[in-house]
Amino acid sequence: MQRSQERILTTHVGSIMRPQAMLDLASFRSGPPKDPAQYAQVLSESVEDVVRRQVAAGIDIVNDGEYGKSSWANYVLERIKGFESRPGKPTPLDWIGRDRERFPEVVEKELGMTPTSIVAYVCNSPIEYQKYADVRRDAQNLKAALQKTRATEGFLTAVAPASAVFNGVNEFYPSERDYIFALADALRQEYLQIVEAGFIVQVDDAVLANMYDHLVQKSPQDYRKWAELRVEALNHALRDIPADRVRYHVCFGSWHLPHTSDAPLEEIVELILQVRAGAYSLEAANPRHEHEWRVWRKVKLPDGKILIPGVITHHIMTVEHPQVIADRIVRYAKAVGRENVIAGADCGFAQVDHIQRVHPTVMWAKFESLAAGARLATQELWGRAA
Numbered sequence: 001m002q003r004s005q006e007r008i009l010t011t012h013v014g015s016i017m018r019p020q021a022m023l024d025l026a027s028f029r030s031g032p033p034k035d036p037a038q039y040a041q042v043l044s045e046s047v048e049d050v051v052r053r054q055v056a057a058g059i060d061i062v063n064d065g066e067y068g069k070s071s072w073a074n075y076v077l078e079r080i081k082g083f084e085s086r087p088g089k090p091t092p093l094d095w096i097g098r099d100r101e102r103f104p105e106v107v108e109k110e111l112g113m114t115p116t117s118i119v120a121y122v123c124n125s126p127i128e129y130q131k132y133a134d135v136r137r138d139a140q141n142l143k144a145a146l147q148k149t150r151a152t153e154g155f156l157t158a159v160a161p162a163s164a165v166f167n168g169v170n171e172f173y174p175s176e177r178d179y180i181f182a183l184a185d186a187l188r189q190e191y192l193q194i195v196e197a198g199f200i201v202q203v204d205d206a207v208l209a210n211m212y213d214h215l216v217q218k219s220p221q222d223y224r225k226w227a228e229l230r231v232e233a234l235n236h237a238l239r240d241i242p243a244d245r246v247r248y249h250v251c252f253g254s255w256h257l258p259h260t261s262d263a264p265l266e267e268i269v270e271l272i273l274q275v276r277a278g279a280y281s282l283e284a285a286n287p288r289h290e291h292e293w294r295v296w297r298k299v300k301l302p303d304g305k306i307l308i309p310g311v312i313t314h315h316i317m318t319v320e321h322p323q324v325i326a327d328r329i330v331r332y333a334k335a336v337g338r339e340n341v342i343a344g345a346d347c348g349f350a351q352v353d354h355i356q357r358v359h360p361t362v363m364w365a366k367f368e369s370l371a372a373g374a375r376l377a378t379q380e381l382w383g384r385a386a
Helices: 036-057 074-078 104-111 132-146 176-196 212-216 220-237 265-274 290-298 322-336 360-382
Strands: 080-086 120-129 153-159 168-170 200-204 246-250 279-282 306-312 342-345
Touching (some): 036 132, 080 176, 176 200, 176 220, 212 220, 220 265, 246 265, 265 279, 265 290, 306 360, 322 360
Parallel strands (some): 200 246, 246 279, 306 342
Antiparallel strands (some): 080 120
């Protein structure tokens, strides 16, 4: 895993808006492609283009835009077996937190979700990973695209056990622990495929943070118990994978809600640092979490680890000024050491393939500003130009 040894490196969280040519052939809404060969060709060409554009924008550590996935988490239902869909079966919306009670009109408008509007996925047989071809395809597409650019490191994303099938209901395994560990064992196969292909695996885990508000209303112990089981399961899935081949991303939900019920970072940072990862990617630029750089004045980043704070955000249309970005980077660098910081984004810009958190042109402008801000921060931290 690269470090910011001589300058501040840049990266992002993963999901990028899909081109229309891809969505015309397959999507989360329309289902799998009717012509798999045509889709495979368009996917390969689209990955090549999005990698080229990331590098042109100044991003150092790039990915495939998550183009091979229909969504950030439930794409995994296309790659594992053991679940069946049951439309209309009520599923809890606990992971939204109390925003759904304080701002029901906003939740309805932004998410359009009710307990019966979400398709429930019921685990009714052993969970097994089966679509090895999909993750191998994604790795091959990224590898081929990287060879045509000057980028030297790539990553692929995969969902964490806490976030996988977040609207799932266990009806097969005798205990919650058995169910979560079965998910972890299946997901491990994807983690291994990514690392064996030569890439960093970024494990995405929004639900670990999002369940905080709901569960602490019962007691802080309820949340601890829930979260510790899932961190243990994730570490079980990551066993024997070198920590410096793993990035762990935690966010507070990409949706455009007030976020008043987000977990305070200081309440969950200890759990985050328990994950066997070499780098931790966290929201840090949006107005609800920008102040949390102060947490790292009190909490020691373990030796050898890297922090990837979001210094641009998907939450707002405004393109951050490079100096604002540089100031954010410098604050983190002074708290944990400049070599331990890689400048990133709060979250992705298209968590489901048809979603656009901002207009694509705005996203690319944000990436360019991210690179410019990293250059300014390098000048301040090293006393020379990047």
